[in-house]
Amino acid sequence: MKYISGKILTKEGFQKGYLKINENKIIEVEKGISPSRPIVKGLILPTLINMHTHIGDSFIKDRGVPLPRNIEELVAPPGGIKHKLLKEASEKEIITGIKKSIDVMKRNGTKIFCDFRENGISGIQQLKKALESSRISPVILSRPSNLYYNKKEMDLLLENSDGIGLSSISDWDYSEIIKVAKHVKNKKKFFAIHASERVREDIDSILDLKPDFLIHMIKAYESDLIRVKENNIPIVVCTRANSFFGLRPNLDLMKKLGVNILFGTDNAMLVAPNILEEINFVINNFKTFKKSELLFKISYEPRKALNLDCNILSPNSKAEFVVVDEKTLKPLYVSA
Ligand SMILES: [Zn+2]
Known part of the structure; x- marks a missing residue:
């Protein structure tokens, strides 16, 4: 005992x-x-939950190359530097990076992380290989390998993952993205998407995709946030990664409007997937939440959002x- x-x-x-x-x-x-x-x-x-990671790009941190503080240049598909580096990297290098990020999460008591998996089915397989017999569990939100809908690929991705996590409506032809979102909903899996990160994006187009949660919403108008709240959709914010690009979510306004705010760490090439460091950053840079509220937002509240058992401790x-x-x-x- x-x-x-x-x-x-x-x-x-x-x-x-x-x-x-x-x-x-x-x-x-x-x-x-x-x-x-x-x-x-x-x-x-209770063990912690990181609601937004991209741990596939962890290896880029180890390369020590200078990264532009511009979202489009760095992470937008298909031409962003990150995607070029992912394409040319060996599987071994990518998996080694993923394993390092998994170690970081284990050491800070993270049990579950929602990973946006780039690179289609091979991206899913790389993450599964890196996890091996690890007790940490991913919620894998995979991504089609191209910016268009392919029914066969979608079936394969959804058989092997928990849903789909996309870059943003700005990167896609809307007629294609709506087909992707409908396919995910038909299969009763999660659909999540980055929204209004560097520019404001049309809220009706976003909500028509029936997302389970949204990432960022930094440039959203107050009226957009009200719509999100009315639809009970959580917003995942990643304040340290945002600050790399000189961005800052309006947590005070989101809280005032009653939006369900959750936390993630975003690209592992920018910041380590340490959700406790993220919370410390929020404590030091925002006055929106008390420490106890923030700790709830990385333990019980994401469990509710993911329909997981909250009967812990x-x-x-x-x-x-x-x-x-x-x-x-x-x-x-x-x-x-
Ligand atoms: Zn992201």
């Missing part, structure tokens, strides 16, 4: 107390002081938690 004590993040908020664990199982969750010396003290959180549940330092949010202990 082991004891972990501190403040436990429950569905009702923080509660002072302790966990008693045996091997991989939580035996007790109690208020008060632990009966035996705890192995670690701190904020006890309760007696008889699997020991899936991370203990972090209350001040710095540095991970002190990650359950096996």
Whole structure:
């Protein structure tokens, strides 16, 4: 038996107390002081969820090449530098990069990450190879290998992934993207897309795609955000990656309008997929949320958005938690 004590993040908020664990199982969750010396003290959180990554481009960070602070030049398909580098890189180099990012996520207690997988079916296979027997689980949002609809390829992608994650409506011919989105919905899988990141994009065209969640919405008008809120669509923001391009989401306005804001880390070539560092950045650069609200937004709230079980940190549940330092949010202990 082991004891972990501190403040436990429950569905009702923080509660002072302790966990008693045996091997991989939580035996007790109690208020008060632990009966035996705890192995670690701190904020006890359910394992974390990173709602937006592109870990396929991790290898680019290791190349040390200077990257332009311009979204179109760097990441827009098909001509962006990232896509050129992905095409010419060997599979071994890409997988080595992905594994490094997976290690970063494991060390900070991330259990699930929503990865936008470029490069069609081979992109999916690379991620699966890199994961091997890892206990970290991806929600794989794959992507057609070209900017047009191909029924056969879509069937194959959806058989092998959890859905589709696209760059933006600006990169696509709308008549093609709507076919992709409809196909995903017919198969009852996730559809997500970057929206209004560097320019404002038409909200009706975006909502007609029936997205499960949107990424960014930095240039969205207030009226666009209201429509998103009315449709109950979460917006995933990635503040550190945005700041690389000199961009900043309007979290105050999104919160005021009642938008469900979640967090991701975006391109691994720009920032490490460390969701706790992302939250620290938000604490230091925005005054929108209290720390406890932010920790909810990387644990319980994304689980709800992904229709996952929120019954964690309760007696008889699997020991899936991370203990972090209350001040710095540095991970002190990650359950096996
Ligand atoms: Zn992205």
